[in-house]
Amino acid sequence: EAGVVQSPRYKIIEKKQPVAFWCNPISGHNTLYWYRQNLGQGPELLIRYENEEAVDDSQLPKDRFSAERLKGVDSTLKIQPAELGDSAVYLCASSSETFLSTDTQYFGPGTRLTVL
Amino acid sequence: AQSVTQLDSHVSVSEGTPVLLRCNYSSSYSPSLFWYVQHPNKGLQLLLKYTSAATLVKGINGFEAEFKKSETSFHLTKPSAHMSDAAEYFCVVSALTNSGYALNFGKGTSLLVTP
Numbered sequence: 001e002a003g004v005v006q007s008p009r010y011k012i013i014e015k016k017q018p019v020a021f022w023c024n025p026i027s028g029h030n031t032l033y034w035y036r037q038n039l040g041q042g043p044e045l046l047i048r049y050e051n052e053e054a055v056d057d058s059q060l061p062k063d064r065f066s067a068e069r070l071k072g073v074d075s076t077l078k079i080q081p082a083e084l085g086d087s088a089v090y091l092c093a094s095s096s097e098t099f100l101s102t103d104t105q106y107f108g109p110g111t112r113l114t115v116l
Numbered sequence: 117a118q119s120v121t122q123l124d125s126h127v128s129v130s131e132g133t134p135v136l137l138r139c140n141y142s143s144s145y146s147p148s149l150f151w152y153v154q155h156p157n158k159g160l161q162l163l164l165k166y167t168s169a170a171t172l173v174k175g176i177n178g179f180e181a182e183f184k185k186s187e188t189s190f191h192l193t194k195p196s197a198h199m200s201d202a203a204e205y206f207c208v209v210s211a212l213t214n215s216g217y218a219l220n221f222g223k224g225t226s227l228l229v230t231p
Contacts, residue, residue, distance in 0.1 A: 004159070042206050042221025043160070056215035091160070105219060107152075107160035 002026070004108035006092050012114045018080035021111045025073065025094030032069060033105060034077050035091040043091050049075065079113075087115045118143045118211035120190075122222035130230050135179075135194040137225045139207030142188065148210035149190045150219070151181055155203045163205075166190065177201070202229045 005024040013019050025032050030051050035043035046065065048056040051072040060067065064083070069075040079086055089112050093105040123138040141147055151163040164175025171183040181192045190207060207222040 040223070042208075042224055043219075044221070045218055048215065048218070050216070056213065056218065093160075104150075104162055104165065106162075109157070109159040 004092055004094055004106055006090075006108035006111055008111055009109060010112050010114075012116065013082055014116050015084055016081040018078065019082055019113060020079075021077045021090050021092075021113075023075045023077070023092030023108060025075070025092070026106055029094035029096050029106075030072070031095045032075050033093040033095075034067060034075070035093065037089040037091055037110070039088070046077070046090075082113075082115045084115050087113055089113070117220075118147055118209045119220055120149075120207045120209045120222040122205075122207050122225050124225050125223065126226045126228065128228040128230060129197045131199055132196050135192070135197045135201065135227065137192040137205050137207075137227065139190045139192065139222060140188050141190055141207075141209050143209060143211075145212075148217075149181075149183065150208040150210070151175065151179070151190075151192050152206045152208060152221075153203050154206065154224075160206070163192070197227075197229045199229050199231070202227055 007022050032049045034046040036046055037043040047060045047067050049069045065079055067077045089110040091110045092108045095105045119142045121140045146168050149166045152160040153163050154160045163179050164173045166173045166183045174180045179194045181190055183190055204224045204226050206224050208219050210217050211220050
């Protein structure tokens with residue numbers, strides 16, 4: 001079974017430039033998550049989707065970050081414009097979790113973003 | 117709020133000796149707890165999870181963890197360390213929010229295994 005796929009694996013941009021990350025979850029997983037992991041820290045949730053609906057985006061900095069999950073499968077996370085503090089690893093995860101039950105989240109390899 | 121505290125940021129063991137990575141949790145109800153491992157430049161991999169069944173949970177690669185409610189602990193152990201165990205380990209608690217369950221990660225423990 002294929003795991004969670006993310007691209008690109010690495011991205012280097014200058015500040016104020018836009019950047020986008022793509023995630024393809026495990027087939028059949030209805031729930032998709034985007035996390036940000038700063039150096040030396042654990043991942044922190046940015047946004048959670050159940051199918052096409054963003055059910056928790058309370059931690060997403062909406063002034064510069066946006067996300068979409070068209071058709072309830074692949075997802076894209078965008079930053080525009082990027083700031084120096086956005087340098088981090090962006091992780092995508094998926095699960096077959098529902099509102100009423102927790103399930104294992106499977107993580108992709110992440111995209112390491114460096115903003116210069 | 118549900119949270120975890122990993123008591124050691126770095127642990128160093130010799131190959132073949134036991135591993136102990138410590139984690140304390142805080143939860144207002146019976147929590148679901150996880151240990152994830154992250155090897156350099158790789159994704160997070162689930163080692164094991166506790167969901168209120170047996171208090172001693174066995175995971176992959178010889179790891180296990182024991183849920184101790186009286187001590188609010190969920191320490192990760194392995195009898196004999198292998199060089200390939202060197203990685204970052206995260207203790208995680210599942211927290212119920214208004215929009216469903218969310219994972220709260222600890223800050224991680226970096227395990228170094230020396231020959």
